Amino acid sequence: MxxxxxxxxxxxxxxxxxxxxxxxxxxxxxxxxxxxxxxxxxxxxxxxxxxxxxxxxxxxxxxxxxxxxxxxxxxxxxxxxxxxxxxxxxxxxxxxxxxxxxxxxxxxxxxxxxxxxxxxxxxxxxxxxxxxxxxxxxxxxxxxxxxxxxxxxxxxxxxxxxxxxxxxxxxxxxxxxxxxxxxxxxxxxxxxxxxxxxxxxxxxxxxxxxxxxxxxxxxxxxxxxxxxxxxxxxxxxxxxxALDEFATRAYSELTEREHDALFAQSEHAPAEHPRSQAAEENRPVTDETQGADEDAPGEGQRSVEGEAVVVLGVEGVADLPRAVRTRVLRMAAIEAGSPPGTLAAVHVDEVDRLVTAWRGQRRVDLPGGVRAFRRCGRLLFGPG
Incomplete structure (x- = not known):
């Protein structure tokens, strides 16, 4: 038995x-x-x-x-x-x-x-x-x-x-x-x-x-x-x-694509300006973008850009389905030093708005002293 x-x-x-x-x-x-x-x-x-x-x-x-x-x-x-x-x-x-x-x-x-x-x-x-x-x-x-x-x-x-x-x-x-x-x-x-x-x-x-x-x-x-x-x-x-695997692949491709392009630029390349970006995307310049003009950085922006540890092309990120895109943005934030345990969906959603609903927002502050910002058609994640 x-x-x-x-x-x-x-x-x-x-x-x-x-x-x-x-x-x-x-x-x-x-x-x-x-x-x-x-x-x-x-x-x-x-x-x-x-x-x-x-x-x-x-x-x-x-x-x-x-x-x-x-x-x-x-x-x-x-x-x-x-x-x-x-x-x-x-x-x-x-x-x-x-x-x-x-x-x-x-x-x-x-x-x-x-x-x-x-x-x-x-x-x-x-x-x-x-x-x-x-x-x-x-x-x-x-x-x-x-x-x-x-x-x-x-x-x-x-x-x-x-x-x-x-x-x-x-x-x-x-x-x-x-x-x-x-x-x-x-x-x-x-x-x-x-x-x-x-x-x-x-x-x-x-x-x-x-x-x-x-x-x-x-x-x-x-x-x-x-x-x-x-x-x-x-x-x-x-x-x-499956979605994590797709996102990992997309993240790798996007970061590799941007690496050489970013550092090949002149150190004094002009920053992406909210007004010109709005025109580029055929959107009117709103009061929100006008307000952002006041904060358009010069030397400070270049120094922050120089410290950024993760760079993604906005166009490439925008082409991704949302389920993959938000995973890619989360990966970028974590790679830049944002703690996974405190990086919440609300933070990732705000970064996603820099891609899908950009109206001249200046930056998104993330846990761990990390900042995400949009410059010259790129998303940069670096120390605040």
């Missing part, structure tokens, strides 16, 4: 991920002690030896509860009993950046990165399920985010990659499975999961989505909402990946 169907399902998901990893490479399971990560760790302990790979487990002690160290010790013991070696815990200091959930996440991933590098692990497996994915999509929808955010959590990703090397690879084998499956798997294997009290604390957004928003949606629209949201995320991820 074979294993319980839930156990077999979790093991199959892990087996598929292991098949894509280098033979003989160490694999780690990140385990909180909850049902999802515990089922994952047990499946890895079963599958790794059969694929000729060493496997270990690590738990992160966030120090957010009085007995967190004791809990971490119990999880380590369970991991060792499953046959994972090495099995250990890492204590972290959780800061305050971005709220408690985000701060704990930052500390957790930093610790996992360090553990994976120290043990030379080929991958770290995470226990996120389809239900987690649905919650992530709903939270992205509530923020009014774009396709990339609504695409939810990717099944695999790399952190800390520098020029294609040195990154830590993460996999989410259970992203197509629901929580009920992992709970049944733990029960069938005689494992007792730990239920983190934070998972029932309504102070956390994800908890409110889990216990209030999703049940309300299923009440109103019928069952299967988590599966539908996860399916939507998968399709949006495919779309977002």
């Amino acid at each position: 074979g294993p319980d169907p839930a156990v077999a399902t979790v093991r199959l998901a892990v087996r598929r991920v292991l098949a894509d990893l280098p033979p003989g490479a160490m694999v780690l399971a990140a385990c909180s002690g909850g049902a999802d990560s515990l089922a994952l760790a047990a499946a890895l302990a079963f599958e790794a030896p059969r694929s000729g790979r060493p496997a270990g487990g690590v738990t992160i002690d966030h120090g957010l509860q009085d007995d967190s160290a004791k809990r971490a010790t119990l999880v380590v013991r369970t991991l060792a009993d499953l046959g994972l070696d090495p099995a250990g815990s890492v204590a972290v200091d959780v800061g305050a950046e971005g709220g408690p959930e985000n701060a704990a996440r930052i500390a957790r991933y930093d610790a996992l990165d360090e553990a994976a590098r120290r043990l030379n692990a080929a991958a770290v497996l995470l226990g996120h399920t389809r239900d987690d994915q649905a919650e992530t999509v709903l939270m992205g929808l509530a923020r009014g985010s774009g396709a990339r955010s609504l695409a939810g959590m990717p099944p695999t990703f790399v952190r800390g990659e520098v020029r294609g090397e040195g990154g830590v690879r993460y996999h989410r084998p259970l992203l197509e499975l629901d929580r009920e499956t992992t709970r049944r798997a733990c029960q069938a294997m005689g494992l007792e999961p730990w239920d983190d009290p934070h998972n029932d604390d309504p102070a956390y957004t994800r908890v409110r989505v889990r216990h209030d928003a999703l049940p309300a949606l299923e009440n109103a629209l019928g069952p299967g909402i988590p599966a539908a949201l996860a399916r939507t995320a998968r399709m949006l991820r495919d779309d977002a990946d």
